[in-house]
Amino acid sequence: MVNCRFTVAIHVLCVLAALHPKPVTSEFIAGSVNTNPVVIRRILALLRRAGLVKSQPGVSGGWELLAKPEKITLGGLYQIVRPGTVFAMHSQQPNVLCPVGRNIQRGLGSHYQKAQAAMEAELDRTTIADVLKDVLGTSQ
């Protein structure tokens, strides 16, 4: 992974959970993440599509959490923001005239899937509520 969408998505949900049920503007969240509001809205749009948050335009509008923080797992969140697959295949197709080149991608696919599944299963053991508790408990 190279992008930090996943990390920012967790950050955003923690802020929403901490301030729930107050609606929070993308500008406020951007202030905590230290980035531009549009970056936050892009990620919130993904979360809304998944039904985790809702938005309200206009004065005293903003974003609000719909799901319970104890019900949002990091694994589920990973599926939503999908920062790409963990393992990338060749950038160009390997040589089909070579027995290895011809079959390597098929051979690797299932191993890659199992490894990524193991990672997501581990992520599923943690929820936004857990992370928020960690975060607010630390140092204060």
Add this chain to the structure above:
Amino acid sequence: MVNCRFTVAIHVLCVLAALHPKPVTSEFIAGSVNTNPVVIRRILALLRRAGLVKSQPGVSGGWELLAKPEKITLGGLYQIVRPGTVFAMHSQQPNVLCPVGRNIQRGLGSHYQKAQAAMEAELDRTTIADVLKDVLGTSQ
């Protein structure tokens, strides 16, 4: 992950294992992977540093496998080529004036480490010998 170093490294080792103990040139391997020999040498240099292969310059030179394919796990290989950490933190430091921003990275770190460890543990269950058998067994 965005790069495909890991996949190419597996591919390279499969070719070396299949042709062992014949020395294989980076040009030949590049032909199977369908890329430039220098790309292959860059990865082979990492593997040599780890003691998995040796190189021999000159006529009838090339690369040769030193380790047994059954002893090279995908998890170990991942450690060697290290295509970056799976999870990226914020690209800029979050706002320390916000309780969430101040502690989120510390709070997330351990969860990220556990998830990546689970992935590597799963990768450790497969060796180059396994992959090669899959590859050469498929379709033929």
Add this chain to the structure above:
DNA sequence: CATATCGTAACAGATACTGTTTCGGAATGA
């Protein structure tokens, strides 16, 4: 109706990776 906020497109800048060229060094073997 003024204001605040989201929605979205468009674009610039940065970064990382892949692929390529180039040239020097080392080993072989005729």
Add this chain to the structure above:
DNA sequence: TCATTCCGAAACAGTATCTGTTACGATATG
């Protein structure tokens, strides 16, 4: 000895992706 083959490494260009930014229209509030 010397031509050939191959690795070693630096340098550079092209590509892709992501982040950050600007801009402007749409929508809701009060």
